[in-house]
Amino acid sequence: MLTVITCLADAADERLMREIRSTDHDVAARVGSAHEVIDAIRGRAVDGVIVSATRRHLSLDVLAEADEAGVRIVAVADGDAERRYALSLGLFEVVDVHAPWSDIEALLRGGITVPHSAAPPRGAGTVIAVWGPAGSPGRTTIAIQLASELALRGRTVALVDADTYGGAVAPSLGMLDESPSFAAACRLASRDSLTLAELERVASRYTSPRSEFWILSGIGRASRWPELGTDRVASVLSTCRQWVDYVVVDTGFNLETDEEIASDMFAPRRNAATLAALRQADHVVAVGSADPIGLSRFLRAHVDLLEQVETAQISVVINRLRASSVGSNAQHQVQQTLRRFGGLDNAVFVPLDVPGVDSAVLSGKTIHDAAPRSPVRSAIAHLVDVDILPPSAQATSRKQTRRAARQRAKTGPLQTLRARRLG
Structure with missing residues (x-):
């Protein structure tokens, strides 16, 4: 079971909340802005954070706090502009606003599909x-x-x-x-x-x-x-x-x-x-x-x-x-x-x-x-x-x-x- 924090715009919030509640996962907090995400991370032990890829919901401070706590973040992007914004912050865990919960869960668990074939470890370069x-x-x-x-x-x-x-x-x-x-x-x-x-x-x-x-x-x-x-x-x-x-x-x-x-x-x-x-x-x-x-x-x-x-x-x-x-x-x-x-x-x-x-x-x-x-x-x-x-x-x-x-x-x-x- 995953325990998550959500900070989502209306376009994704209701749908994802329904999908999460239909599983055995738990929403520890449902907040509305980046600074509230930071407070929520500090006050709870969670496995991941799901945010909309906008300036209101996602910032460098949020990423820094998540890194400090060892929490993975997944951004939900509604269009190319929001996807580019998340990428500009160095966040590559980005999904489309219509992506199902299963795709987000895979990213939160670290099961990321990689388009290239990584080689096994070799001698030191x-x-x-x-x-x-x-x-x-x-x-x-x-x-x-x-x-x-x-x-x-x-x-x-x-x-x-x-x-x-x-x-x-x-x-x-x-x-x-x-x-x-x-x-x-x-x-x-x-x-x-x-x-x-x-x-x-x-x-x-x-x-x-x-x-x-x-x-x-x-x-x-x-x-x-x-x-x-x-x-x-x-x-x-x-x-x-x-x-x-x-x-x-x-x-x-x-x-x-x-x-x-x-x-x-x-x-x-x-x-x-x-x-x-x-x-x-x-x-x-x-x-x-x-x-x-x-x-x-x-x-x-x-x-x-x-x-x-x-x-x-x-x-x-x-x-x-x-x-x-x-x-x-x-x-x-x-x-x-x-x-x-x-x-x-x-x-x-x-x-x-x-x-x-x-x-x-x-x-x-x-x-x-x-x-x-x-x-x-x-x-x-x-x-x-x-x-x-x-x-x-x-x-x-x-x-x-x-x-x-x-x-x-x-x-x-x-x-x-x-x-x-x-x-």
Whole structure:
């Protein structure tokens, strides 16, 4: 028997109440607004909450309270606008206003039908955190291209947007970004409900004839950063390791812990998602901009990065290299600066390619799909082959890669993923 709280608009209230009462389930409270839902959750031990997907009945505070109590919420949507509203809050348990009680009961019990076939747990995948200092050095561009190149080489990849200041992965790939799936995964993780099937349910998918990968999109509003707590992010990334071969995490820039100025030592931290991703990472790609200000910011922040990263390998990527900002023989100039002031050698240099990057953003594609001859793509491909993939994996020939791309185009992305996992 389930004990539930309902907060429904008239369109669904009477019908669902009749259906629930015809079963052995119990309605602990029948309330009319979001703040009343919060009071009801705090005052009762319940198994679930059923709400209408409107601003009056559903809010972020309701989701936070339900997460704290370990209670699952199902939203009832009367039309596309209400469904989009629930998704914008990171709530994926949404049914139509005319859905029968049996569908809602299945969601409350966690028996969710997943359209993709999740693989059984495998060996731990690799987490790659892409970090860079303030000033937009190109973290998101590098993270997207890393995911694309790894997928092109036959690896299963998840691209995670963990930037609590300005997540941009989904907009960069032409997605509506109306449902922050990384926040949804964190909510599931907070109540120990995150499984491989749930990840495939909430995640989006980038597909092209050349490559395909999963996307856990970032929060749409920076004010939602408290949803991405340390334990939640660590739990999601740990589950992602069992889901795919490589997890590429686009992080924020700020590495401050704020411990000395926080009045509550147990309060959420704005930079918790970035710090948790860096501590979970097996490999950190540190991105800087190839101009005097960008290099100065990078070298100063790189010292703080080393304090946060203990065992992970760090690869330095200097983005937007051009002679107009640092003078002739730009690569040599930047190499000398990195070596003199940071003791850094073996950086990967990514040339400035405004037409190629603009073409990718305009078309909502990866650079590999929009401008395959771009020098940006070549530089990131070199990083993947030399620093990220193990030596045994680098022997994959271009002929094999093209054959795999043709096979994906014939079978479709989901069938390819299933075949790859079964193999």
